[in-house]
Amino acid sequence: MNPSARLLSVFIAVTMLVGCDGLGTSPDAPVTVVEAYLVAGQPMPSVRLSRTAPVNDTYDATELAIRDAQLAIDELDSADQVVESTPFVFDESTGAYVPSVGVDVAPSTKYALRATLADGSVVSSVTTVPGDFELRRINTTSAVYQSPDQVEVDVTRSAAPGRQAIFVFSVQSLDPRVESLTPLYADFLGDDEPVDLSDVLITESPPINEQNYDVNSDGTLTVRLPWIAVAFYGPNRILSSAIDDNLYDFLRSQAVQQGGSTFSPGEIPNVISHVEGGTGIFGSLAQISIEIDVLR
């Protein structure tokens, strides 16, 4: 063996020993899923507890529901001390936990969810309900689809400590019919009969920062309805929701799972859930609604 070959052999042998990958594999164990949305000013909602399903299986929230957990939602004060605790019981008819007592959700208030499972494991999460806000003005209650005169509303601002308010806008058709679909959504749903309208009955925007909107001299925000959100001609309800951090993080990360963003194709990050000991969402929002008529 000549000196070149001998030297190369040594180098190659040494460096092939270098590679040692520190990645482990993740267990396939089921993970507890929480689903609950607190809406300011409305009664305490039901809470779903279930388990993740294997990816090659079917997911059925009722079938996979956890029925034997001890669950409560506590209202907390500024020092995180419990002000009031609301116990929940499992309701077979809905497959969810419902509050044992009637309590309304207060705006700008912190709530903690705690569920103790039969095996002793604990799932918990905390949310701060966004500040309530209200509608001050609407420029019109009917508008021609895609006309330059868009629907504009003035709303008061929702308090969000430490950050600007973040909104999600939803448009709910009050008379959903196939023949009322706007061209864009008619094309999305295709020609296959029967047309399944369920996914477009309420369209929703991605999270939108408050800073996108004009701030008026009286401190209100002027919000315009983009036509892209309208799936049906006719009567529609517009819902404007100020969302908490948990919902914001869940929505933005769940959207990334569906594609887009800067991840390479095939890279799927997990959702950001803020649920200790599990996943899912324990979120909150403040909401207003108005009704308009979209004309052809």
Add this chain to the structure above:
Amino acid sequence: MYRLLAVFLVAALINSPAADADAQDRATLSGFVTDASTGETLILANVVLAVGEIGAATNTAGYYSIAGIPPGTYDVTVTYIGFREYRERVTLAPGEARRLNISLEPEIFEAGEVIVTTEREEQEEIRRIGVAQLSTNQVKRVPALLEPDVFRSLQLLPGVKAASDYSSGLYIRGGSPDQTLILLDRTTVYNPSHFFGFFSTFNPDAVKDVRLYKGGYPAEYGGRLASVVDIYNKDGNRVERDGSLSVGLLASRAIIESPYSRGSAMLAVRRSTLEPLLAVLQNQDIDGIPEQFFFYDVNGKVNLDATENDRLSVSFYTGKDQLRLPFADDASVDLKYGNFTASANWTHIFSDKLFSNFTLTSSRYFSLPLFNIGGTEFERDNRVYDISAKGDFEFLPSEQHAIRAGFWSGNFTFRLQDIFDAQPTLGERIQSFYAAGYLEDVYKPTPQWTVRAGVRGNYFGSGRFLRLEPRLSIEHQPSPAIRLQAGYGRYYQFVTLITSELFSGSDIWLTTDDGVPPAYGDQFVAGVKTQPVNNLNVDFEVYYRSMEQLFELDPFLPDAAGLDYPELFRFGRGFAYGSEVLIERQKGRINGFAGYTFGVTRRRFPGFENGKLYAPKYDRRHDLNIVANFDLFRRWRFTGVFAYGSGQAYTEPSRQFKLIDNPLGSSVKDAVWSPFNEARLPAYHRLDLGISRVGRFFGFADYELQVQVLNVYSRRNVWFYFYDFEDDNTIDRTEIPQIPVPIPNLSLTLKF
């Protein structure tokens, strides 16, 4: 480290043999090395004095200078791959400064001809650690998808990975594409892609030289963590007017070169020719066919050989892609993106020992997408402007020292405006002054040892960051056939790129600023380069790179309105290590190379996936590329390329759940639970073959007809898996393939 370098540099200057009494008697040999057939200067040609092992390589201007030569008679030997060796006997008098311009004759292969080559012919500069050079002939010979491409050819080199068959992005030694500085005629190119990333902007007809610094790059370059691709366009034929026309399936190209009384000029044009195909597809009512799609690029250069010591040139590049695509009823996208670069260059030889080069550069990148969906418009205005001045000096005080110094200063402006539904939603504009200076000494205490020590200082105005980057490399040549090399460098990066492997047409560059410090990294490289027999190089390199303070756009950010600039980013770190083997036969009827890469790269971003280390998608443990050229008959040439890569990282969902009480919409929120990027795709492999025939075309032109087939044996490599949530609450996995079937390519080139 900095102190050590300073001591080294100062000591090198003080102890320079130029100060010796006999230095006055030493002679100098300098000049330009050119291609005799075209007058093009040759970059990195080897000039050696046969006695005393003294030599030099031509620089990027094609100029060499050998100082400190004892008076006497020498055989000067000049070599360059693809050219006949040049020899001339010169006698140098004491203190003489001899200008010796040399023209090399191209090596034209004839049947039955025996080509004589020198023993252990090596291109010194190319044999430096971390350096690779690519000939444009090789670029044109490699079977290509629709169009020959510089970057896709670079992807075949060890240490360079491709993300997919559809991407020309360069992933070099574990770095993402933005970690590689792309220079065209010394000007930064910010989006080197056509066809949304399918292939690169560089027209192989116009390109003279492509040099890749994979790592441990020298102090004259900076601003990127990983590597440099330095591309020079042709000067234009200085001997006679010539031109060529190439007709291909995707695009056609034309180039004309001409001498004039004081220099030369070159103009190269390329444009896509897809319109007829698009028209046919549109007439058949096929969905997803663009109403309009084209791209073009134009390269031009004018040279003025003003005096024996002054050469001036002006060059430009402009390119644009334009797409108009309706993708549903009442939904369409219009996109324009492209680059413009221009540079004015002045090469001045102050003396036989002092060479200089000054360049003014201008680079502009724009991306202007406009979406109209259901009557709602989304418009983005994304632009980068970079204007700079740079100067480089080479000073040769003695045969032992070559001192290089220079500066690069300019103004970088980035502007990004979003308009949604006629309302401005984002307006970022950052203008930053930047400046860099470097000093490097190449010290050769003996012919067997070479030490390169340098330091580069960078200032970036946006955030007011001043950073120093030490660089050091050592080479020992115990025998003519063996080079032992090691190097270290610190590198800073002040910009980051928002891009997608799927689509490069809307790339956005962002910069450092207050609260967004520059990324930095250290590179350690070592290697052995050998030539066990003549015309066979066997090289081996290992590397380790750290990446600190990586800043990139938060991938989960749905809306940037109202956020402070640092809130747009996430900050993390990473590392990469690996080893590379290159076996190369550069000349002969059968030539080519085989390159093997072992590579590992990891990233970690606090708060992302519990702060765990993860493998980015382009992490691939093993890569093997074999490129073989067979010139077996006089008019026929064969080329084969085989590529093998172990599986890339991807995310295999293990569990799923749904949120069914969504208070914001009627759609169920589907989600998967997955260990991030811990699975591996099946191994990748592909064979491409090409054959070409050359000859005379009806007596008025030379022709080359190329027939190529990609993916000869129909390997269905997986690009990625797409997971779709079905109505029956199951998840369907769809395999998205890379090029799944054999793809033919046909082109005809006429040279006038």
